[in-house]
Amino acid sequence: MTITHHPGDETLAAFAAGTLDEPRSVVVAAHVALCPNCRAKVAAFEQVAGTLVERTLPAASRSGALDDALARLDEAAPPAPVIREARPDCPGVLAPYDVGPWRWIGPGVYWRKVEVPQSEGTRVFMLKAAPGSSLPHHGHSGIEWTCVLQGAFRHDFGRYGPGDFDEADDTVDHTPFVEQGDQCICLVAMQGDLELRGWLGKLLQPFVRL
Template sequence: MTITHHPSDETLAAFAAGTLGEARSIVVAAHVSLCSKCRATIHTFEQIGGSMIERTEPTPLRAEALEAALSRLDSNFATAPSSLLPKPDYPDVLSPYAIGPWRWIGPGLYWRKADVHSEDDTRVFMLKAAPGTMLPQHRHAGIEWTCVLEGAFRHEFGRYGPGDFDEADENVEHRPFVERGATCICLVALRGKLELQGWIGRLLQPFVRL
């Protein structure tokens, strides 16, 4: 697996400090479980953070559920998973949470919700898109973080395959399309409003607001 796209250093630092919030941390953890480069970066940030904590206030600890998920990931590192989607068909990071059934939300598009508590109204869900699906053109009014679990999509910033992390914010307007040949499954954390254009977008709107 070749991972090309990583979370920003700012995001990894917040993840290491436990200040990212549970919903966004889950998507970062899904990437980190597959990316030795980011694990090394986080380790460095944790060492820096640890020495700062000794001199300043304690930082909030990650939620227990996330710690449990991360420890499971640690134990998985030894056996280098070939896919992030062993049975059952969701990533290990979602194990502590209730996950809804796959729901059809548009041509070639399915969505399933993970019941993750979020203080800042960030929703966590999985998205499954058939090969060749063109996702609706959209603009972000918040953040949309995506970790690819299977398959691949492309947009103007490149190709995103298994393990790749796409960190889109309000400055991004894009129209991803799914590569032919394989279904694309992603884990997504979404905060704020998406402005979707086109008829598929209008179809999706009620669901992504959930």
């Protein structure tokens, strides 16, 4: 798997510090599970965050107590994520959440809800699109973060294949189309309502209201 598009360092640092909201964290986690580079960065950011905490603690608590606490954290650390390419339609990061059934939303395009608690209007869903299909032309009013799990799509900013992470915001108004080959399956965190344009969009709108 060759991953070309990664989350920005700011995003990875926020993810490592636990300050990203849950919907966005889930999509970043899906990328990190597939990307050794970003796993290493997250580990480095976690280490820096740990050092900062240590520096800001009063001297007394820097003694054995903190070391003990950190040692316990290490013991409790979860094992390295298992790469589950075999099940792109339900990656390991979704294990804690209920995932709804695939629903048809347009020619060759399916959608399903992932029950991650919403945060500031951001929610999580999966999209599955047939090779050669294009996702309905859409705009939206906030962030749209996507991790490709299988297949590939292209839009104005490049090609996104398995593991690639697309960190778009509302300045982007695009029509991704799916490459020939595999079905394209993506995990998406989107803020705001998806606004579908054109007659197809109008037709699909009721289906994609989450």
